[in-house]
Amino acid sequence: MSGLVVVGVDGSASSLAAVEVAAREAQWRGAGLRLVHAYLWPAMHVPLGAPSVGPPDGGLGNVAARVMTEAAERAQAVAPDVYVSRAVKTGEPLTVLEAQSRAAELVVVGSRGMGGFVGLMVGSTAVHLAAHARCPVLVVREDGSGTGPIFLGVDGSAAAARAVGFAFAEAALRGADIVAVHCWATWNAPLPPPRETSMPYANEPGALAASAERLLSEALAGYREQYPEVSVERRAVHGGTRETLIETSRTAQLLVVGARGSGGFAGLLLGSVSQAMLHHAHCPVAVVRASR
Template identity: 70%
Template sequence: MVTGLVVVGVDGSASSLAAVEAAAREARSRGAGLRVVHAFAWPATHVLLGPSPLGPPEGGLRNAVDRLVSEAVERARTVAPELDVSHVVVTGEPLTVLEAQSRAAELVVAGTRGMGGFVGLMVGSTAVRLAAHGRCPVLVVREQPHADGPIVLGVDGSAAGQKAVDFAFAEAALHNAPLVALHTWTTWNAPMPAPQDPSVPYANPPGALAEEEERLLAEAVAGRQERYPGVAVDHRVVRGGAREALIEASRSARLVVVGARGRGGFAGLLLGSVSQALLHHAHCPVAVVRGAGESH
């Protein structure tokens, strides 16, 4: 029985077909249906959509769209023949269309760059903006995942990041994958623990700051291992920058999961610098999960 919905955006590019394959695997593992969505912006330009009177009957923009959607559906069924696959062509701008589709989905999947991408860009604007505005987790398919690699979860200890923790544990359970819970800190962004001797402000023994960060990581993932007892978790506390550590960890990962904004984010920003850096530079797919209560 199909109980959920995974949405994937397609535009005929190689990147979007890779996204279709990833979306099909996600839908299969979840027991969900897959909806292939194409945003058709051409009607707004008043260009002739049907075949030209001087061309073949199979020509024209609308026929081309039908072919690319059919190719995407067949690609999904090649990955998961038993999958319930539907498709829809919606007139509108891609971000607007996919954001609307995300309201009824449990996951939206997108490729890094579409047919309209500028040469030299590592990730298209639609993928980045969708990660910021999507109403559900957004999976952006970059390089091919390492099938035997772990799921890497970026943990910052923020309340907003708890949704990302939940998503990562659920993904690890769905795919029978190990989970690396990675937390980074520096002396600039780590909260100073209370001094052990109140008469000496800010006095702490060597290593107290690192121990505080290890405690923060343990608290951030607490309770999930009881809920997902089959998930093997590797706790890693790294002194250094989050972007560098997560990008390096992505080299051997099947997926990196991060929140949209961390504890150091500026109010009003929809997407933080760490999640943006991963969307541009990670060596595997990246899932961006918005926190509860974050504005859209």
């Protein structure tokens, strides 16, 4: 066994769906699976044991034990050969998961939660985890078992190269096809040099579409040779990034995007594009952060 997949567990239906996905990911990779549960109350001097007035199986410690047992049973049912370990940590959950990501090749979390991971997809918390984790982060919907292709957002930036590599490796593990998408518009296309005989910075008809096609070819070239078994379809789309990716995610088993970008994906994980993907995509979303 080599490698480690970490999954955040809080007992919610969403986190149990994440456990199943994480177990499959660990099995495909030949990796171990670590179940992680975090809570703040012990740091506030709330005892872990059962209260003096109440059921003997009450208290934070017993609740955590039950949550972890249920998650472990769910993981073993999906991937019985995967080694499963458990970690119950005191601390703010996203900080705990960020620390756990240092030893992991993938962190998996549910899109909705309760208890230790309440509100994971509300506001900036999911963005924070995806932006600061030391490995790719996979955010799972409650139904994370789609059978379509893997959709990959491509913008041609150096920072997005890791997302391309992750998508190809993931497709090889899953036996899935890739649909690589680049969204372009006149406002985010590179400008040609001015010419004496034409309007300054005017593009020839079809030039922007051709440039988008070249960008896709260049971004995918090395990986297509490395993963010849992975079938790839290229789509250069004239349209908005958010709308295009949300719509294509309806038929995807996974959407992969980079944590930094330019062009059609400018400011990903800093602004509205990342928020839209994490809130509105119809399939699991993998966010691959650029290396520091």
